[in-house]
Amino acid sequence: MATEQAFKLLALQEGISNGKAKEMIDKGLVFVEDKQVKIARAQISTETYFRIEEPPRATTIFEDEDIIAINKPAQVDSYDIQDKLEGVELLHRLDRETSGVLLLGKNREFIEKAIKAFKNRQVKKEYVAWIEGILVESVEIDDPILTIKEGKAFSKIDPIRGKKAYTKVTPDEVQGKKSKVRVEITTGRTHQIRVHLAFIGHPIVGDEQYGSKTKTKHLLLHCAKMSLLGYTFEAPEPKGIAKYK
Numbered sequence: 001m002a003t004e005q006a007f008k009l010l011a012l013q014e015g016i017s018n019g020k021a022k023e024m025i026d027k028g029l030v031f032v033e034d035k036q037v038k039i040a041r042a043q044i045s046t047e048t049y050f051r052i053e054e055p056p057r058a059t060t061i062f063e064d065e066d067i068i069a070i071n072k073p074a075q076v077d078s079y080d081i082q083d084k085l086e087g088v089e090l091l092h093r094l095d096r097e098t099s100g101v102l103l104l105g106k107n108r109e110f111i112e113k114a115i116k117a118f119k120n121r122q123v124k125k126e127y128v129a130w131i132e133g134i135l136v137e138s139v140e141i142d143d144p145i146l147t148i149k150e151g152k153a154f155s156k157i158d159p160i161r162g163k164k165a166y167t168k169v170t171p172d173e174v175q176g177k178k179s180k181v182r183v184e185i186t187t188g189r190t191h192q193i194r195v196h197l198a199f200i201g202h203p204i205v206g207d208e209q210y211g212s213k214t215k216t217k218h219l220l221l222h223c224a225k226m227s228l229l230g231y232t233f234e235a236p237e238p239k240g241i242a243k244y245k
Helices: 006-014 018-026 078-084 108-119 192-199
Strands: 003-005 030-032 043-045 059-063 067-072 099-105 124-132 139-141 145-148 154-157 167-175 178-185 221-228 231-234
Touching (some): 006 018, 078 099, 099 231, 145 192, 178 192
Antiparallel strands (some): 059 067, 067 099, 124 178, 139 167, 145 154
16 A cells, blocks of 8 residues: 655645645644544555644733733634734633644733733733543642753643642533533743643543543533733634533
């Protein structure tokens, strides 16, 4: 059976450059039937037919002269949203696979105030997630997190070198051997929620990087609500978060 690298086959099928094809695979937009293609250079049958699944468009929750709040879909990079909007700057970021409230500042004075609020932990962040296993009681996690940024960022618990991190997890509902939880954080370490949930034995569903064994299109984590400097913004849960299967 003849084979070729996945990104090259995709480029031929879609009539796009090899670089664009590789980018689409890396962004998690390419499927063969219901299976996501995750390795752009993987050898695959030349008879393979790819399916492209574009993410939903980002929508505006609120905008005034100081701030714009966006409902970011999963599989969209925070910086891509910033680049498409003129004269704005990200006040924080969400992982590519995380959906929900994303905030951008529109003038330097407000941006500086917002940065200070984040630094001083004066921002309230509330997430919802589906996790592996059954959680029946609330739990608070304050184990320090160390992030290694060589290549793909990876974080881990490190009592010696880690930075302070606080996460509160509250159970909401159970479906089979999965639990839906509400998560509050006062710090914003890289992959904080993902690392803390994995640390207590309940990785986020679909988060293979931190131990989930469940195959999904993206990890099931959504920033549902964020409050800062007198503003409060909410993003409705996408279908995959609102109800697990």
